[in-house]
Amino acid sequence: MKLSARNQLPGTIKAINVGVVTAEVVIALSGGGEIVSVITKKSVESLGLTVGKKVYAVIKSTEVMVAID
Template sequence: MKLSARNQLKGVVTNIDVGAVNVEVTVEVSPNVELTSILTKKSCEYLGLAVGKEAVLVIKASNVMVATE
């Protein structure tokens, strides 16, 4: 599969928090670095996501905001 999104981070699923409609999936991309994505339950099931399974996070955004205090 080819994607136009160049920001792809491989990692391992560390947590899946199932809600009424959506699922929050946390992926560890390097030691002590985790990213979380929210997707539908249907998509989570389709992808076969499970804790311990490898996954690729694909990030395509025209804006990335940075803030400081």
């Protein structure tokens, strides 16, 4: 699959916390960090997401903010 999004971060699912409608998916990135995505419970099911599965965190945004202390 090819996507127009430039930010495609490979990783492995570390945890899935399922709620009534949505699920929080924690992805351990290859570089050592983590990223969390909130998606629908239905998407978790239809993608067959499970802990340990290799996935991509795909970030498509027109704006990225940078902050410092």
